[in-house]
Amino acid sequence: MSGSKSIARTAATGGALDPDFLAWSTSLPIDRRLLEEDCRGSVAHVQGLRAGGLLTDAEADTLIAALQSLPAKVASGEVVLQADEEDVHMAVESWLRQEVGDVAGKVHTGRSRNDQVATDLKLWCRDAVGRLEAQIDAVLTAAQAWASRHEDVVLPAYTHRQVAIPTMAPLWIEGALSIALQRDRALLAGVRQELAESPLGGGAVGGTTLPVDTGVSSKALGFDSPPGNPLDAIGQRDHALLLVFVCARLGLHLGRFSADVIELASDGLVKLGGAIAGGSSMMPHKRNPDLFELVRGQSALRQGELVQLMVTFQGLGAGYHRDLQQDKQVIFAAVDGVIDCLRMIEISLANFELLPEPCLRALVAGDAVATDLCEGLVAGGMAFRDAYGKVGALVAAQRGAGKRLAELDADALKDAGFDPALIDRLDPVRAAKRRAARFGR
Ligand code: ARG
Numbered sequence: 001m002s003g004s005k006s007i008a009r010t011a012a013t014g015g016a017l018d019p020d021f022l023a024w025s026t027s028l029p030i031d032r033r034l035l036e037e038d039c040r041g042s043v044a045h046v047q048g049l050r051a052g053g054l055l056t057d058a059e060a061d062t063l064i065a066a067l068q069s070l071p072a073k074v075a076s077g078e079v080v081l082q083a084d085e086e087d088v089h090m091a092v093e094s095w096l097r098q099e100v101g102d103v104a105g106k107v108h109t110g111r112s113r114n115d116q117v118a119t120d121l122k123l124w125c126r127d128a129v130g131r132l133e134a135q136i137d138a139v140l141t142a143a144q145a146w147a148s149r150h151e152d153v154v155l156p157a158y159t160h161r162q163v164a165i166p167t168m169a170p171l172w173i174e175g176a177l178s179i180a181l182q183r184d185r186a187l188l189a190g191v192r193q194e195l196a197e198s199p200l201g202g203g204a205v206g207g208t209t210l211p212v213d214t215g216v217s218s219k220a221l222g223f224d225s226p227p228g229n230p231l232d233a234i235g236q237r238d239h240a241l242l243l244v245f246v247c248a249r250l251g252l253h254l255g256r257f258s259a260d261v262i263e264l265a266s267d268g269l270v271k272l273g274g275a276i277a278g279g280s281s282m283m284p285h286k287r288n289p290d291l292f293e294l295v296r297g298q299s300a301l302r303q304g305e306l307v308q309l310m311v312t313f314q315g316l317g318a319g320y321h322r323d324l325q326q327d328k329q330v331i332f333a334a335v336d337g338v339i340d341c342l343r344m345i346e347i348s349l350a351n352f353e354l355l356p357e358p359c360l361r362a363l364v365a366g367d368a369v370a371t372d373l374c375e376g377l378v379a380g381g382m383a384f385r386d387a388y389g390k391v392g393a394l395v396a397a398q399r400g401a402g403k404r405l406a407e408l409d410a411d412a413l414k415d416a417g418f419d420p421a422l423i424d425r426l427d428p429v430r431a432a433k434r435r436a437a438r439f440g441r
Helices: 019-025 028-051 057-076 088-106 113-149 169-194 214-220 230-235 238-266 290-313 322-349 356-365 370-379 384-400 410-415 420-426 428-437
Strands: 154-159 162-168 270-272 352-354
Touching (some): 028 057, 057 088, 088 113, 113 169, 113 322, 162 169, 238 322, 370 384, 420 428
Antiparallel strands (some): 154 162
């Protein structure tokens, strides 16, 4: 392997690259993933060159046909991209030269790898946004189906890891998962907005004096417009930063939901299906929440990726810097990682169920109806703080006797100085439904 053959070097560059430096610095192992986008971008650029009179129709047709054929040839193994190239862009151009000869020397007219890679990345991110939206939708559909299967199940809502208030399963899954994912999905529209401008025409950093028709390439690639400013077009990665932030926030939300399921499972309120439960290699009785623990753990990786990307960009001046090459592995990992986690949560939603009886026992044991009893007194005219103190005293007395609020009958309530009609307030199921009704359920 020899760097001296590289078409991105001249006499002024100073000879061949050290082979170890080339092997260490090439981005090809990472950016070969952009091959399809790179060829698509080059086809659009060729169309812009033709429209600008910089290529004949015959030249453009030759280049376009070759570029369009390459991704399938690489996928089938018919073509292997040269490993001793600096990146996918040079590997494609080298192959093009072998394939179509000297006319390949015109493809890079009025273009730099700087606007080229910015374009490839935007095309990849646009596709990633679509894949994320589709996978979020799949989770939301699965969550809806889970909610329908558990429509009438009452469970405890927790604060401080302690039973707090009776709630309904559909309210829990929406509050613990669906609504947050809907907000994340809405943020992706902002990413799309930041992907709207084509970088092609930005050149290395100052555009080009040649009459390349960048309106044609922009349109061919589905962008709204050619670049308004070449420095910004080739050097900014805000769209990717926002995308990775959305991945990190999705990861956080999936991790938070996972933490809920893990805790419900450890309290025996949830049964994990065999399809997703982990076993122990030693303890034969275990049914562990591995899926949820891994998803929770992945959330840490997403936050790390966001920080990696921000730190990569921080302190760079405007324009292109080779540091930017290191953005792609982080962006790919963030998107791949969160799409996989979304898919795992989608699978999990078909494979765990809330157990109504244990949920009821937990509600009773946790005196989850205390606030409801208190509000019953308030509805009867008592000041809240007085009701709060009165119910607190009752809870303390019951617990002192080894009992729970829900074990009181109407007579016992009366003996304790409460209206016996308030017995109605001690039913956790009715309490949950009364509360859910306030939220339209
Ligand atoms: N491989 C580079 C990247 O991924 C693109 C090449 C730009 N290189 C350069 N020396 N201007 O960012």
